[in-house]
Amino acid sequence: MKISEMIKSVDSQNQFEVLKNTYQQIEYSWNLKLNLSQIDTSKIKNVIVTGLGGSAIGGDLLINFLRDEIKYPYQVNRNYNLPKYANENTLVIASSYSGNTEETVSALNDAIKKKCQVVCITTGGKIENLANQNSIPVVKLLKGFQPRYALYLNFFALLKIFESLILIDKQEKIVQEIILLLKQKSEIYSKEKNETLNLAESLLGHTPIIYAVSDITSAVACRFKGQFNENSKVHAFYNFYPELDHNEIVGWESYRSIMNFKVINLLDETYNEQIKKRFEITSKLIKNSGAEIINLNSSEKNFKVRLIDLIYLGDWITYYLAILRNVDPTEIDNINFLKDNL
Ligand SMILES: O=P(O)(O)OC[C@H]1O[C@H](O)[C@H](O)[C@@H](O)[C@@H]1O
Numbered sequence: 001m002k003i004s005e006m007i008k009s010v011d012s013q014n015q016f017e018v019l020k021n022t023y024q025q026i027e028y029s030w031n032l033k034l035n036l037s038q039i040d041t042s043k044i045k046n047v048i049v050t051g052l053g054g055s056a057i058g059g060d061l062l063i064n065f066l067r068d069e070i071k072y073p074y075q076v077n078r079n080y081n082l083p084k085y086a087n088e089n090t091l092v093i094a095s096s097y098s099g100n101t102e103e104t105v106s107a108l109n110d111a112i113k114k115k116c117q118v119v120c121i122t123t124g125g126k127i128e129n130l131a132n133q134n135s136i137p138v139v140k141l142l143k144g145f146q147p148r149y150a151l152y153l154n155f156f157a158l159l160k161i162f163e164s165l166i167l168i169d170k171q172e173k174i175v176q177e178i179i180l181l182l183k184q185k186s187e188i189y190s191k192e193k194n195e196t197l198n199l200a201e202s203l204l205g206h207t208p209i210i211y212a213v214s215d216i217t218s219a220v221a222c223r224f225k226g227q228f229n230e231n232s233k234v235h236a237f238y239n240f241y242p243e244l245d246h247n248e249i250v251g252w253e254s255y256r257s258i259m260n261f262k263v264i265n266l267l268d269e270t271y272n273e274q275i276k277k278r279f280e281i282t283s284k285l286i287k288n289s290g291a292e293i294i295n296l297n298s299s300e301k302n303f304k305v306r307l308i309d310l311i312y313l314g315d316w317i318t319y320y321l322a323i324l325r326n327v328d329p330t331e332i333d334n335i336n337f338l339k340d341n342l
Pocket residue numbers: 051052053054055095096097098099100101104147148230332335
């Protein structure tokens with residue numbers, strides 16, 4: 001059966017179109033007119049982004065994206081409460097696409113209690129209500145997406161907040177480059193035959209293990225894993241160099257091919273030379289133990305563009321893996337069951 005026919009029969013909410021139009025999410029968020037006059041930038045000493053799932057990954061991605069630019073201690077919080085140090089000198093960005101994720105609502109309440117300076121990113125829900133009641137600025141996202149498919153809305157809104165508060169330099173040029181790239185890639189990846197579909201085919205029947213590098217490509221690995229879980233409904237695991245060379249590498253000694261792992265190395269030219277060697281040596285050991293490896297990298301010139309290029313690549317691979325496995329890339333039954341029973 002042709003892939004376009006398979007898509008018609010399993011993709012209930014047309015995520016194919018959502019993926020194709022991803023660049024429009026960036027345009028939307030980047031063109032937002034923000035009013036953040038309540039925030040006193042001179043008081044900010046540290047920043048916390050609080051959220052879960054796709055909304056937390058937006059926060060993680062900022063660490064990778066701005067790794068040479070953020071001048072403040074910065075943390076992503078994925079829990080009901082904020083860390084003890086949060087106070088009036090903390091900028092808290094509460095990020096929830098739906099506005100109803102209970103951990104984020106609770107963390108927002110904590111931020112209000114601790115008198116932090118707060119900005120919310122959401123489409124509405126409880127987060128928007130709480131923000132309105134407490135005169136907190138809200139950056140409103142476009143409605144109608146599954147939260148994880150709205151990562152680009154979320155991430156570029158976050159970036160815009162940083163830029164508007166002059167916590168970082170202007171990002172205009174790079175954002176326009178990214179928009180252009182995703183426009184081009186969307187044409188390629190939506191073709192009947194394309195590399196993301198081939199990669200998905202090569203992963204059928206395997207458990208992906210994604211390896212990246214701390215603080216450089218770590219958010220991309222986390223995104224890949226989450227998308228394999230939620231879109232393709234498979235287990236996936238991720239880890240980072242150099243840490244994995246101090247523990248996980250030993251686990252490969254007892255690997256058996258029946259386990260069907262497939263390693264995805266996320267490579268980048270900016271990695272430290274020793275890190276590159278670590279990838280080579282560790283990959284040799286993995287191959288010797290019987291597992292296959294897929295090397296992925298982006299050939300774009302700019303590091304920030306490469307990061308988004310890889311994220312977009314992963315979004316398509318995990319989407320096609322869902323289609324090939326005949327599972328709906330929208331449905332997340334176990335998460336719904338859990339939420340109904342909490
Ligand atoms: O961004 P939010 O609406 O707070 O959602 C946060 C997360 O919640 C759920 O568990 C979804 O399945 C995830 O895909 C989502 O990223």
